[in-house]
Structures are given as C-alpha cells and as structure tokens.
Amino acid sequence: MLAKKMKKLENKVLKKVYLYEVKKTAFEIAARVIGVIIFGLIALVFGLSLFEIFSEQSSFDFLQILNEDFEVIKKFFIDSLYVFYLETPKLLMFLFVAGVFLLFLIIIHTVKQLEKIKNRIKSILKYFGVIN
Amino acid sequence: MLKISDREVIEKIKKGEIDQYFHIVKKYSPAVIRFIRLKVADREDAEDIAQNVFFNFYKAIGRFDTQRPVSAYLFQIARNEIKMYFRSRKKTVSLNERIAADESDIFFLDNLEILLKNLPKSQKQVLKLFSEGYTYAEIAKKVGRPLNTVRTLIRRARLAVVGEKNEKTGE
Numbered sequence: 001m002l003a004k005k006m007k008k009l010e011n012k013v014l015k016k017v018y019l020y021e022v023k024k025t026a027f028e029i030a031a032r033v034i035g036v037i038i039f040g041l042i043a044l045v046f047g048l049s050l051f052e053i054f055s056e057q058s059s060f061d062f063l064q065i066l067n068e069d070f071e072v073i074k075k076f077f078i079d080s081l082y083v084f085y086l087e088t089p090k091l092l093m094f095l096f097v098a099g100v101f102l103l104f105l106i107i108i109h110t111v112k113q114l115e116k117i118k119n120r121i122k123s124i125l126k127y128f129g130v131i132n
Numbered sequence: 133m134l135k136i137s138d139r140e141v142i143e144k145i146k147k148g149e150i151d152q153y154f155h156i157v158k159k160y161s162p163a164v165i166r167f168i169r170l171k172v173a174d175r176e177d178a179e180d181i182a183q184n185v186f187f188n189f190y191k192a193i194g195r196f197d198t199q200r201p202v203s204a205y206l207f208q209i210a211r212n213e214i215k216m217y218f219r220s221r222k223k224t225v226s227l228n229e230r231i232a233a234d235e236s237d238i239f240f241l242d243n244l245e246i247l248l249k250n251l252p253k254s255q256k257q258v259l260k261l262f263s264e265g266y267t268y269a270e271i272a273k274k275v276g277r278p279l280n281t282v283r284t285l286i287r288r289a290r291l292a293v294v295g296e297k298n299e300k301t302g303e
Contacts, residue, residue, distance in 0.1 A: 009165070009179055010157045013186040020191070021150055119148030126151065 018127045025120050035106045042099035050092050059087045138202045145193055157186050160206055167207060171214050181217055185210045222266075250296065255289035262286055 054060055062080040065073055110117075125131045136155065144152040164185055168178040188209050189196075196205065248256045254275075261271045272282045 009161050009182060010154065012179075013157050013161075013183055013190075014154060016183065016187050017150065017153055017190050020187070116146075116148035120150060123148065123150040 014127070018124060021120060022124055025117065025124065029117070032106060032110050036103065039099050039103040039106065043096060043103055046092055046096035046099060050089070050096055053089055053092070054087075057087050059084055139198045142193060142196060142198050142202070145190075153190055156189075156202065160203060161186070163203065164206055164210055167210055168214060172217065177217065181210070181213045184213050188213070248293070251289055251292055255285050255292070258282055258285045259289040259293070 062084045065076060065080050068076075122131070138156065138159075141152050141155045145156075161182060165178060165182050168181050168185075169175070172178045172181060185206060189202075189206055192209075196202075248259065251259070257275060258271050261274060262268075266274065268279055268282050268286070271286075272279045275282065277285075
C-alpha cells in the first residue's frame with residue numbers, strides 16, 4: 001500500500017517536473033530563436049546600410065593602399081584608417097557592431113548549451129512516449 | 133540495478149537528463165513524507181507538501197552545491213513548506229469561517245470591537261489574537277503567559293462576549 005502511494009507520489013512529482021521543463025525549454029528555445037532573428041536582422045539591415053554609405057562615399061578605396069609598397073603602407077596606413085574612421089557614420093556603426101556582438105553571444109551560448117538542451121528534449125520526448 | 137550516487141545523479145540532471153530525477157524522488161520520498169507527517173496529520177496534505185518539496189528542489193537544482201548532502205537541502209525545503217502550509221491554513225480557516233458564518237456569527241464578527249470593549253485587558257488581548265488565527269501556544273508565547281492561563285482567559289472572554297451578544301440581540 002505504502003509502496004503504491006510512493007509510486008503515485010513519484011509519478012505526480014515527475015509529471016510536474018516534466019510539465020515545468022516543457023514550458024521552460026519551449027520558452028528558452030523560442031527566446032533564442034527570436035533573439036537570433038532580431039539581432040540577425042539588426043546586423044543585416046545596419047550592415048547593408050553601412051555598406052551602401054561606404055560604397056557611395058568610396059570609403060573602401062582606402063583598401064587600395066594595400067596594393068602599394070610596404071614602405072608606402074607603413075607611412076600612410078594610419079592616416080588612411082583615420083580618414084575611413086572620420087567618414088564612418090558612428091551611430092549606424094555602433095548599432096551594427098552591437099547587433100553582431102549580441103547575435104554571436106546568443107549563438108555561442110546556444111552552442112555551449114546545445115548538449116543540455118538536446119538531453120532535455122530527449123528526456124521530455126521519452127517521458128511523453130514520442131521516442132523510446 | 134546499477135547504483136549511482138546523488139552527486140552523479142545531480143550532475144546528470146544539470147546536464148539536462150531530467151529522467152534521472154526519478155532516482156532522487158524514489159530515494160528520498162519515504163523519508164520526506166515521514167518527516168512531513170510528523171507535523172502534518174492529514175495524509176493528503178502531507179503528500180501535497182512532499183510534491184512541492186521535490187518540485188522546489190528540482191527548480192533549485194541548477195544552483196545546488198553537489199558537495200552538500202541532498203537530504204539536508206530537502207528537509208530544509210520541507211521545513212519551509214510546512215511553515216507555509218500552516219500559514220496558508222490559518223488564512224483559509226478564518227476565511228471559511230466567515231463564509232460559513234450564520235447571521236449571528238456575522239453580528240459577532242462585525243461587533244467584535246464593541247463586544248470586546250467591556251472585557252478586561254488581558255482577556256481582550258488574547259481573544260483578539262485568537263480571532264486573528266493564532267493558536268493557543270502562539271498566543272501564550274506572544275503574551276508571555278502559561279498555556280493554561282491563556283486557555284482560561286479565552287474561555288472566560290468567550291463566555292463574557294457570548295453573554296453580552298445575547299443581551300444585545302435580546303436572545
């Protein structure tokens with residue numbers, strides 16, 4: 001009788017735990033996907049805008065310095081880089097860098113947690129009888 | 133069956149193997165229920181509390197230090213849950229009493245202040261605490277008097293209040 005009651009309690013606790021995990025995992029995955037989409041879009045939009053602005057200003061011309069002799073590069077590289085910096089739209093650049101940084105942060109964190117998330121999903125599917 | 137230590141089980145759970153939690157529940161549920169039953173007489177309530185204990189432990193498992201024994205942590209959660217159970221029970225009892233009260237009880241509750249007015253200070257104090265849901269032992273501790281004195285004071289106060297209520301309602 002007591003053993004039967006214990007089993008009932010174990011089942012109830014496990015059911016509660018699994019339902020909690022389903023919610024938690026679903027929320028976690030959704031948050032990650034939404035994060036990747038949002039920050040990916042931010043990085044893409046601001047990246048494209050920056051590229052367009054740089055193309056219009058012919059800012060990429062400073063890269064031509066790399067075709068020159070080493071001595072010329074040594075002499076003028078810092079100046080060219082400074083000019084490029086002055087031509088850069090600061091706010092756009094900041095938003096682009098922030099978007100890329102956060103996107104990578106989410107991706108790295110997800111890759112680190114991948115094994116854990118995979119195990120969790122496997123356990124949940126096993127519990128609900130989707131896989132053996 | 134291969135036996136694994138609590139530490140290994142918790143490490144596995146932290147890695148996402150939720151099914152391993154079964155080992156913890158199976159191993160500790162008899163002891164936890166026994167512990168709860170020492171303080172909570174109702175079996176169903178004890179089981180509900182045990183459920184909460186294991187569920188709360190699971191939620192906190194990410195922060196759990198595997199060097200510490202699981203049982204100590206579980207019993208601490210159980211203690212807190214029992215406290216919360218008694219606290220919520222107090223509230224529920226007073227609410228149900230109010231809902232289930234007949235007209236004369238409502239008169240009594242509404243006019244409690246007036247009825248208490250004529251009581252001696254010591255009786256007034258204990259009866260007020262009693263009506264707020266405190267147990268005799270808690271009241272004794274609060275007012276710094278022996279338990280039997282508190283019992284007597286409450287009995288006398290009740291009799292006095294009932295007498296006065298009957299006078300007012302003309303019963």
